Amino acid sequence: MDFTVLIFLTSGLFLGWSLGANDAANVFGTAVGTRMVQFTTAAIVGSIFIVLGSVLSGAGAAHTLGKLGSINALAGSFMAALAAATTVYAMTKLELPVSTSQAIVGAIIGWNLFSGSVTDLNALTKILLTWVACPVLAAVIAAPLYLGVEKYLRWAKLHILSRDVYTRIALILAGAFGSYSLGANNIANVMGVFVPASPFTDFTFAGGYTFTGIQQLFLLGALAIAVGVFTYSKRVMLTVGGGLMPLSPIAAWVVVISHSIVLTLFASEGLEHFLASNGLPTIPLVPVSSSQAVVGAVIGIGLLKGGRNVRWRVLGNISMGWVTTPVISAIICFVSLFVLQNVFNQKVYTEVHFTLSSDVMDHLVERSLPVEDLAEMRDEDYRSAREFLAAIGERTYLTGYQQEEILEIAEIADLAITAELVGTLEADWLTQNQITALWRLSGQHFDTKWALAEALEAISEEWRALPRDLKNKTYNKQLEAKLDFVYRTFTVNQ
Amino acid sequence: MLKVKKLALFGKTKRLEYEFNEFMDRIIEGSLLFEKAFKSYLRDGISDDFNEVVSEISQLESANDDQKKKIETRLYEQTLIPDLRGDVLSLIEGLDGILNIYQANIFRLSIERPDIPAEYHRDFKALAKASTACVDSLIMASRAFFTNIDAVRDHDVKVMFYESEADKISTRLKTAIFASDLPLDHKIHLRYFSDRVEDSSNRAEDVADNLAIYTLKRSI
Incomplete structure (x- = not known):
């Protein structure tokens, strides 16, 4: 493997490390914060299951992120991951709530702006909608779950000491589930941008099992997450507990489980296939923010109890972070790409050209796209998607879907x-x-x-x-x- | 390996649960012994029966002191119930105080040997009974706190009821004593013992008040 490839991948590893330090704290934070689970236990269980989740189920959500923008040069992927990681690290350091998903989406948009690519509005809308849906869904799951658990405990009449032991075991199991779903859902944030430029090739074990290039990439990212968990998450875990609302260990368990269910829903290809084959509507596979899921679940329980305990100011700060994170990340990415390209002379994107050749025109007509007004653009070479769409925009109006289609058809390949x-x-x-x-x-x-x-x-x-x-x-x-x-x-x- | 560790964890917990129960059993036993000793004193003064109870209560008290230390150490060493540990330890401390009161009262009887005229025996017995009933209800409330939090309130209500009964009996008794022709020093001595017998119910009420707060905290 090329040595420069490894250098470029380091930013992805840095992002993985930030995710481990920041987001893993969501899974075990309350358990460790309330001293129900020791940090070492949390770190070991968390790391193992993050790696398993990433490698075995990580591919689902990577696809949507890939669609948002295909960063097609390794240096570009490097900078996008670095911009996102810097944003996450800086905000974690400043003790501001941050979501890795939002940072990476911001960075991809920054790359799109710089490279003249068009941000796929459908994918973006899908992602933005899930950002709203994710905490709401977590709240909707957490509230009845909490009621159910409370009812069960009243009925079971366990001694508080036995309950304590069961809660510890349940917290570790929920943490394992949470780590698995975090790995499955969020590995796309860490390594997703490298998928189109992946340096790894598939290889098959003697037993016939194929370890795909993407899985190798994800394993590397997952190991970086694990390092983040071990080296930096303890501090975050200890502060995450009491932030929004004081939680009892059992409420903490409900929060972790709800978070994990939500992350699984947004990452499971198996579930999507099951729903689809039974004629049910599917859930988009999108990397969602584990921070938002946790916040949603806590609010769900808080509202159930009348909302008196919820520190709404903290919630306000968190919501602000949701808006500022992608913006900051996009700006950092844009500026750094400029520097990387013009100072370090690196190719941060591969130019994608578009042209309306006669073949393309015929094909567009076959697909019944309105191309009558575009005749004068014939055989003209456009050096970016933005330039191409601007030229179209001067002549005719196309809907979002039509724009997507025309971009796909007119793209020049070799x-x-x-x-x-x-x-x-x-x-x-x-x-x-x-x-x-x-x-x-x-x-x-x-x-x-x-x-x-x-x-x-x-x-x-x-x-x-x-x-x-x-x-x-x-x-x-x-x-x-x-x-x-x-x-x-x-x-x-x- | 993990299975063994898990079993060990359950084993330790079960033993600690047993120790909690034993601790509370001794307080119930202390209540019964105190009432028995008090009745025996009223009937026969300092007798063999009475002395036997004195030594039994002393043993109970020292066994519970050891048990309390063990429970405290275990709760901290094994970082058990981190969210409730403070409350549980205060509860244990409060309950332990009751057995101390019983022991101290029995010693006082043994040392000071108050002369309690027969006309006050009935009220003294009733006062001892109400006070011990109050403590019994507190123990039930405490056990409920560990296993069935909804029942704590029911037992707490009984604690309050018996405490106020004890209060009424004590007031009636002291009024009768001070209305009598006994010499003032005798009256003061009898009042002192009436107050001491009532102490356990007052203490039980304080512990029950705290328990109500712990319960409220647990259900939030």
């Missing part, structure tokens, strides 16, 4: 299917038929991604997307990921 590269692919994640289809295209060159996709579709039905509905969503998403992989593999002059 894809050469060489026998040499196809030979390196093994039938595993890609099926044998899918690889055969690629073999049959060897020697050909494509200048748009969709042209390659269409060529593949024509050869093998295993490259064809299923009709768009909820049931097929997971399959189609997999197929998209595979196509992304093919585009990355066969792009010339990366």
Whole structure:
């Protein structure tokens, strides 16, 4: 592996460390703060389950973050992660509440602004909505859960000493669950920006289990989180307990469980598939903020008790942090990218060009996009998405979805299917038929991604997307990921 | 390994629960012994029976002192019930004081040997009974605090009731004593013993007041 790649990854590791120091405190903070669980126990259990969650279930939420903006140069990923990590670290140091998710989303938007890319408004809206939904959902889960637990305890009439032991065990189990879901949901924040530029390749163990490049990337990030937990989270854990509202150990347990349920809901591909295959509406897989989930759960319990105990001022400060974090992170990212590009002469983004060639125009007409007014743009080379959309905007009006579609179709790619590269692919994640289809295209060159996709579709039905509905969503998403992989593999002059 | 540790944790907890119960059993026993000793004194003065009870109460008191120290140490060493530890320790301290009062009163009887005229025996007995009933209810309230928090209030109400009964009996008794023709020093001596017998119910009331606050804190 290239040494510079490792250097660039360090910012992701720094971000992982910040997440470990800051967000892991949400999971075990109340337990350690109330001295129900020792810090060492919390740190060991937390680290193990964060690593497991990241590696085994981390892929779901990474996808949405990838959609928000595909940072396509390693130096850009480096700076986005560094900007987010700096924001999180500085705010943690200043003892201001902070969310890693918001910092990273801010940084990606900063990169988009700098590189002239367009922020995918659908993905952004989805993320912003979940930021609101996440604490609300946590509150909605925590309140009845708290009532139920309280009722059960009154009925069970446990001695307070036995209850103490059960609560400790429950706190550790909930912490393990919380750490797993934190790893699954938030690893995308740490390593998500590196996914499009990942330096790792898949390898298969003797037993047939494939350890994908993304999993390797996530393992590295998870280890950084674990280091953050061990080195810096103790201080945060001890202050997190009494911040919003004094909590009893049992209320603390309810908070951790509700937080974990919410994070799992927003990270579980299995659940999405289950809901979709039963015709139920799915929950978007988005990295949500564990801080917000905890705050939501605490408020839920607080309101249940009449809201007298809640320190609303603290809540106000926390909400302010939710607005300022992405803004600060975006600004830091933008300014640093400028410095990195112009002072250190690093390539922080790969220019993506757009053009309306005759093929593209025909394809747009086929998709019934209104292109009549765009004739004079034909064969013109546009050097960024922003420039391209601005030119379109002068001539006609397109809706958000239409803009997305036209960007996808007009993007110029440089894809050469060489026998040499196809030979390196093994039938595993890609099926044998899918690889055969690629073999049959060897020697050909494509200048748009969709042209390659269409060529593949024509050869093998295993490259064809299923009709768009909820049931097929997971399959189609997999197929998209595979196509992304093919585009990355066969792009010339990366 | 983990299983063994978990079992050990449960084992330790169960033992501590048992020790809490034992501690409270001794106070109940102390109440019964005090009443028995007091009746015996009224009936026979300082007798073998009475002396036997004196030594039994002393043993109870010293056993409970040891138990209290053990419980305190365990709660701190094993960092058990961190959120309630302070309240539980104050409760234990308060309950321990009651056994001390019983022991001190029995010693006073033994040393000062007050001459209690027969016409006051009935009220003295009633006062001792109300005071010990008050302590018994406090023990029930304390046990409920550990296992069934909803029942604490019911027992607390009984503590208040018996305390006020003891108060009434003591007032009636002292009024009768000071209305009598006994010499003043005798009257003062009898008043002193009436106050001492009543002490345990006053102490029980104080502990019950605190317990009500701990209970409120636990349910928030």
